[in-house]
Amino acid sequence: MKISMHAMSHGVFRKGLAQLQHVLEKAVANAEARKFETSVLVGSRLAPDMLPFVRQVQLASDFAKNSMARLQGVDPPKFEDNETTMDDLFARVKKTIEYIDSVPAASLEGSETRDIVLKLRDRTIEFKGLAFLQNWALPNFFFHTVTAYNLLRHNGVDIGKRDFLGG
Amino acid sequence: MKISMHAMSHGVFRKGLAQLQHVLEKAVANAEARKFETSVLVGSRLAPDMLPFVRQVQLASDFAKNSMARLQGVDPPKFEDNETTMDDLFARVKKTIEYIDSVPAASLEGSETRDIVLKLRDRTIEFKGLAFLQNWALPNFFFHTVTAYNLLRHNGVDIGKRDFLGG
Numbered sequence: 001m002k003i004s005m006h007a008m009s010h011g012v013f014r015k016g017l018a019q020l021q022h023v024l025e026k027a028v029a030n031a032e033a034r035k036f037e038t039s040v041l042v043g044s045r046l047a048p049d050m051l052p053f054v055r056q057v058q059l060a061s062d063f064a065k066n067s068m069a070r071l072q073g074v075d076p077p078k079f080e081d082n083e084t085t086m087d088d089l090f091a092r093v094k095k096t097i098e099y100i101d102s103v104p105a106a107s108l109e110g111s112e113t114r115d116i117v118l119k120l121r122d123r124t125i126e127f128k129g130l131a132f133l134q135n136w137a138l139p140n141f142f143f144h145t146v147t148a149y150n151l152l153r154h155n156g157v158d159i160g161k162r163d164f165l166g167g
Numbered sequence: 168m169k170i171s172m173h174a175m176s177h178g179v180f181r182k183g184l185a186q187l188q189h190v191l192e193k194a195v196a197n198a199e200a201r202k203f204e205t206s207v208l209v210g211s212r213l214a215p216d217m218l219p220f221v222r223q224v225q226l227a228s229d230f231a232k233n234s235m236a237r238l239q240g241v242d243p244p245k246f247e248d249n250e251t252t253m254d255d256l257f258a259r260v261k262k263t264i265e266y267i268d269s270v271p272a273a274s275l276e277g278s279e280t281r282d283i284v285l286k287l288r289d290r291t292i293e294f295k296g297l298a299f300l301q302n303w304a305l306p307n308f309f310f311h312t313v314t315a316y317n318l319l320r321h322n323g324v325d326i327g328k329r330d331f332l333g334g
Contacts, residue, residue, distance in 0.1 A: 142309035
């Protein structure tokens with residue numbers, strides 16, 4: 001396997017999403033063992049003005065699927081953001097994996113020099129594909145997966161870094 | 168700029184460490200404004216059995232410098248882990264940036280197929296360089312930079328994702 005835009009996007013997201021599924025499963029088992037509703041975790045925050053767990057998972061999904069689409073130069077698939085339970089979130093991550101697995105590696109060839117324009121709420125950002133991957137797609141993806149992990153850890157779910165990293 | 172092992176390691180760590188310096192500065196300013204000792208932040212944790220802020224920053228530094236060394240096939244520089252203040256931590260990150268900037272891009276050429284053996288406390292892991300970068304270096308680096316950010320955010324420091332990502 002050679003280094004490529006596909007290896008450094010799909011290869012990183014794929015593992016991160018699989019580990020996110022794993023920590024979601026551990027969170028559900030932990031809630032059962034400690035006899036509390038998983039909805040407490042779904043709505044949990046690290047600060048009152050910070051997005052809750054459900055949004056952290058949705059955003060991790062978004063940065064994976066949207067980045068794979070933008071590197072190809074196609075419109076990202078639109079997911080509804082209607083998840084309310086841990087089961088919904090698990091299904092959302094599964095659907096995200098299915099989408100990123102459907103992207104042919106060849107479709108990202110040369111994407112390091114592709115012009116990518118992001119229209120955000122309050123500004124527009126332009127990147128070449130390589131800088132988009134280095135400074136946007138990867139940091140944003142990990143920002144939300146690690147925050148989701150930290151929310152569970154803060155709430156006493158029995159997970160450690162090895163659950164985040166995987167084998 | 169073409170995608171390379173150097174671009175996907177140094178290029179990601181460099182930005183992440185600069186933003187870590189930025190959030191350290193914001194934390195110091197926030198502690199001054201709210202009139203509390205920064206040592207409260209340095210020792211803060213998200214769970215009682217989790218490493219404190221000081222270790223999160225040291226480990227972010229370690230994963231950046233050690234990964235750059237291992238991809239070259241040389242021994243990582245050893246830092247003392249004797250930081251106790253925010254100033255110490257800022258200097259630690261600065262020293263880490265100086266080290267990773269000193270690594271010539273050419274020394275990582277072909278490192279995607281290099282055999283890398285990690286001797287951990289309780290096990291040994293072997294990787295090819297590409298998988299080491301995808302599944303070890305990047306996820307570990309972000310695990311600790313995002314956790315450091317989350318610790319400050321949880322403690323009411325006025326930072327947002329844009330401080331983490333940078334411009």
